Amino acid sequence: MKQAVNVRRRQLLLSSAAAATALGATSPAALAQAVKPKPLPKYVEWKYVDSLIVHSSNTIETKRAAFGTSVIVPNDILFVRNNLPPPDEAITHDPDAWTLSVDGVGSPQKFTLGELKRMGIDTVATVLQCSGNGRGFFKHKASGAQWKVGAAGCVIWSGLPVATLLKAVGGVNGGMTFMTGTGGEKLPAGIDPKTIKVERSVPVQAIETALLAWELNGEPLSLAHGGPLRLVIPGYYGVNNVKYLSTLGFTDKETNASIQSSGYRIREIGKKGAPGQPSMFEMNVKSWINHPAGEGDAVSAGMVQINGVAFAGVNRVARVEVSIDGGKSWQNAGFVGPDLGPYAWRQFVLPVRLASGHYTLVSRATDAAGNTQPVERVENERAYGHNGWQDHGVKLSVV
Amino acid sequence: MKQAVNVRRRQLLLSSAAAATALGATSPAALAQAVKPKPLPKYVEWKYVDSLIVHSSNTIETKRAAFGTSVIVPNDILFVRNNLPPPDEAITHDPDAWTLSVDGVGSPQKFTLGELKRMGIDTVATVLQCSGNGRGFFKHKASGAQWKVGAAGCVIWSGLPVATLLKAVGGVNGGMTFMTGTGGEKLPAGIDPKTIKVERSVPVQAIETALLAWELNGEPLSLAHGGPLRLVIPGYYGVNNVKYLSTLGFTDKETNASIQSSGYRIREIGKKGAPGQPSMFEMNVKSWINHPAGEGDAVSAGMVQINGVAFAGVNRVARVEVSIDGGKSWQNAGFVGPDLGPYAWRQFVLPVRLASGHYTLVSRATDAAGNTQPVERVENERAYGHNGWQDHGVKLSVV
Numbered sequence: 001m002k003q004a005v006n007v008r009r010r011q012l013l014l015s016s017a018a019a020a021t022a023l024g025a026t027s028p029a030a031l032a033q034a035v036k037p038k039p040l041p042k043y044v045e046w047k048y049v050d051s052l053i054v055h056s057s058n059t060i061e062t063k064r065a066a067f068g069t070s071v072i073v074p075n076d077i078l079f080v081r082n083n084l085p086p087p088d089e090a091i092t093h094d095p096d097a098w099t100l101s102v103d104g105v106g107s108p109q110k111f112t113l114g115e116l117k118r119m120g121i122d123t124v125a126t127v128l129q130c131s132g133n134g135r136g137f138f139k140h141k142a143s144g145a146q147w148k149v150g151a152a153g154c155v156i157w158s159g160l161p162v163a164t165l166l167k168a169v170g171g172v173n174g175g176m177t178f179m180t181g182t183g184g185e186k187l188p189a190g191i192d193p194k195t196i197k198v199e200r201s202v203p204v205q206a207i208e209t210a211l212l213a214w215e216l217n218g219e220p221l222s223l224a225h226g227g228p229l230r231l232v233i234p235g236y237y238g239v240n241n242v243k244y245l246s247t248l249g250f251t252d253k254e255t256n257a258s259i260q261s262s263g264y265r266i267r268e269i270g271k272k273g274a275p276g277q278p279s280m281f282e283m284n285v286k287s288w289i290n291h292p293a294g295e296g297d298a299v300s301a302g303m304v305q306i307n308g309v310a311f312a313g314v315n316r317v318a319r320v321e322v323s324i325d326g327g328k329s330w331q332n333a334g335f336v337g338p339d340l341g342p343y344a345w346r347q348f349v350l351p352v353r354l355a356s357g358h359y360t361l362v363s364r365a366t367d368a369a370g371n372t373q374p375v376e377r378v379e380n381e382r383a384y385g386h387n388g389w390q391d392h393g394v395k396l397s398v399v
Numbered sequence: 400m401k402q403a404v405n406v407r408r409r410q411l412l413l414s415s416a417a418a419a420t421a422l423g424a425t426s427p428a429a430l431a432q433a434v435k436p437k438p439l440p441k442y443v444e445w446k447y448v449d450s451l452i453v454h455s456s457n458t459i460e461t462k463r464a465a466f467g468t469s470v471i472v473p474n475d476i477l478f479v480r481n482n483l484p485p486p487d488e489a490i491t492h493d494p495d496a497w498t499l500s501v502d503g504v505g506s507p508q509k510f511t512l513g514e515l516k517r518m519g520i521d522t523v524a525t526v527l528q529c530s531g532n533g534r535g536f537f538k539h540k541a542s543g544a545q546w547k548v549g550a551a552g553c554v555i556w557s558g559l560p561v562a563t564l565l566k567a568v569g570g571v572n573g574g575m576t577f578m579t580g581t582g583g584e585k586l587p588a589g590i591d592p593k594t595i596k597v598e599r600s601v602p603v604q605a606i607e608t609a610l611l612a613w614e615l616n617g618e619p620l621s622l623a624h625g626g627p628l629r630l631v632i633p634g635y636y637g638v639n640n641v642k643y644l645s646t647l648g649f650t651d652k653e654t655n656a657s658i659q660s661s662g663y664r665i666r667e668i669g670k671k672g673a674p675g676q677p678s679m680f681e682m683n684v685k686s687w688i689n690h691p692a693g694e695g696d697a698v699s700a701g702m703v704q705i706n707g708v709a710f711a712g713v714n715r716v717a718r719v720e721v722s723i724d725g726g727k728s729w730q731n732a733g734f735v736g737p738d739l740g741p742y743a744w745r746q747f748v749l750p751v752r753l754a755s756g757h758y759t760l761v762s763r764a765t766d767a768a769g770n771t772q773p774v775e776r777v778e779n780e781r782a783y784g785h786n787g788w789q790d791h792g793v794k795l796s797v798v
Contacts, residue, residue, distance in 0.1 A: 069614060070616055071519055072616060074473060074474065074618055118701060118703055121706060122736070123470060123736030124736070125736075125737050136636040156469040156736070158467060215470055219473055220467075303517045305516065305518075307520060336522045337521070338522070339737075340737040341737050351426065
């Protein structure tokens with residue numbers, strides 16, 4: 001089992017010669033990509049370019065083979081998905097000066113981040129996943145980045161619980177059924193703001209677990225990931241975790257911003273998005289295999305530790321089965337490593353002895369509520385929420 | 400509560416101008432240090448220099464204010480302590496080719512790291528801490544780096560359990576009471592190898608939890624932290640976690656290498672190290688406050704979230720008390736964030752309302768076995784194992 005990404009170096013340190021040496025064991029295709037990587041945009045130039053697939057300046061995916069087995073995905077290789085270009089990096093230079101407006105509460109007011117930091121601290125591990133993760137497996141050429149498995153990562157956030165903030169502002173006003181977060185991106189002039197602004201509403205019950213986060217994996221939240229302040233809704237798809245959070249409102253209706261009213265809605269292929277269609281809130285149960293990644297040279301026969309990740313939105317993942325014959329027969333995999341709580345993913349491992357031949361490795365997770373991944377994707381216009389196990393499989397040659 | 404380190408940038412990206420902007424809110428002393436940081440040595444140039452104190456090329460400390468509240472210390476800011484200069488970085492370019500010799504077992508043999516990876520995987524969170532962490536608080540000018548709190552970090556390792564390896568090599572030979580790890584550093588010619596080589600023995604019982612690690616915090620183990628392969632002994636001081644592991648032996652005696660026979664021994668001030676004196680094996684119960692770090696400007700009056708870390712070697716930490724009056728009165732702090740297991744540290748938080756004045760903040764941890772941190776350091780020649788709570792306190796001005 002060779003590892004496609006052996007040595008990770010940042011873009012600025014990576015010379016072609018070093019890449020050729022470091023990646024000597026991988027396929028010619030991987031090598032060519034490493035020698036001439038699509039460059040990272042300026043605001044994420046500190047990331048490890050050779051662990052990433054740059055789809056566009058606002059859509060950057062973690063390579064399947066770059067995921068480790070240590071539960072957490074480090075900031076250097078975590079995927080990026082921005083709905084708008086990020087604000088100027090200057091906003092992270094004095095993060096404590098960032099301001100948040102709180103509306104729809106007993107005592108609406110503004111807080112600086114410095115003030116929020118003094119009100120409380122909690123820490124939670126969550127899977128951050130783009131709604132379109134897995135879009136690259138759909139056949140109907142849905143618009144958007146063609147993510148495979150790497151628009152997701154398990155990370156640890158620190159910040160102020162929304163519930164603690166609410167105690168300080170007199171609680172949520174009566175009749176408010178949504179919590180609405182507004183991003184602080186600068187909107188271009190001459191366009192109706194509601195068609196482009198990043199503003200998402202989630203059911204108000206999310207206040208029980210939501211966090212106003214200023215730290216990611218032990219470091220101040222970077223611009224790339226929504227710093228200085230991001231709304232984190234554990235178990236919900238990434239889009240609900242509003243970056244550069246400037247307003248937190250409690251409302252009786254969902255926002256009319258396009259990203260909510262027509263965007264991130266599940267509907268049949270060919271249909272337009274509209275309110276009333278299911279919105280991308282809670283994530284479904286999902287798993288995939290990271291190693292062997294099936295992307296490099298053939299693996300030599302013998303023992304192989306098949307491993308990957310499994311999670312289930314707001315539910316705990318309870319069980320993962322692995323098949324080496326494309327789903328004809330299944331074996332239970334074991335979990336390894338610390339359990340970081342219900343919103344984190346678990347690492348699973350199944351040791352198997354493989355003779356030479358061709359294999360299709362697939363994994364299938366079941367959550368604590370009894371939900372199991374389906375075989376197939378659920379076809380939908382924007383190719384959201386793919387948790388079918390078949391498409392996520394790995395083709396492996398053993399020699 | 401201002402944070403001394405607001406924006407972290409790597410050395411190569413850090414211009415004086417950017418540093419001045421980024422650190423505008425800190426004290427003049429901190430600013431001067433940031434503008435002209437002592438440079439990181441080549442093998443760790445990928446780290447965040449402004450979160451680190453470079454004592455020497457082989458001793459690099461995490462700043463107190465740089466620790467977050469997200470349990471894990473990311474690789475970018477994790478301390479470094481090498482007993483010898485690291486091997487050439489080329490050894491990490493094809494990590495799977497690294498070889499490990501296993502001796503003192505039924506069937507002694509060599510394995511490549513590629514082979515070890517196929518034998519099993521486990522993942523464990525541990526506190527990695529240098530024996531000399533806290534040496535900087537001693538008064539007798541013990542030789543070695545003058546670490547304060549930052550020669551420690553909580554990290555997640557992945558690798559092969561030693562217990563799994565032992566099943567494949569016929570188990571430990573009878574009568575073997577120590578597990579001995581040898582580092583793969585190149586030794587200079589003309590010096591008796593045993594006086595300089597990094598070779599450590601630990602009681603053989605450590606096989607129950609020991610790991611042969613190739614991954615740190617989700618990334619391939621870097622040269623700085625012992626890659627391609629490091630021996631991890633959960634709950635033991637850093638020196639036992641042998642880097643660049645080239646031989647794992649099971650022996651009836653401790654190694655006669657100086658680092659074991661006379662080094663890392665607790666003895667009275669003025670005495671020489673010798674076998675028979677207590678060796679730096681299991682870590683003791685310890686805690687300290689990271690925020691407020693007491694290193695910058697005065698904090699304004701009002702609520703403050705006093706937070707820090709607590710751990711207890713091979714025991715779970717059970718309780719942390721915090722005092723704002725230098726230990727005259729105590730309050731129980733709460734734990735936040737996921738519990739990563741017995742060898743990890745816990746983050747503690749105590750919210751307090753502070754009026755203007757001067758405070759001495761201290762913390763005191765108790766482990767599950769009932770051990771509590773002492774008030775004072777235990778004086779010893781090399782200033783090892785400091786867990787006295789008084790010295791680890793923070794002086795705070797509130798205005």
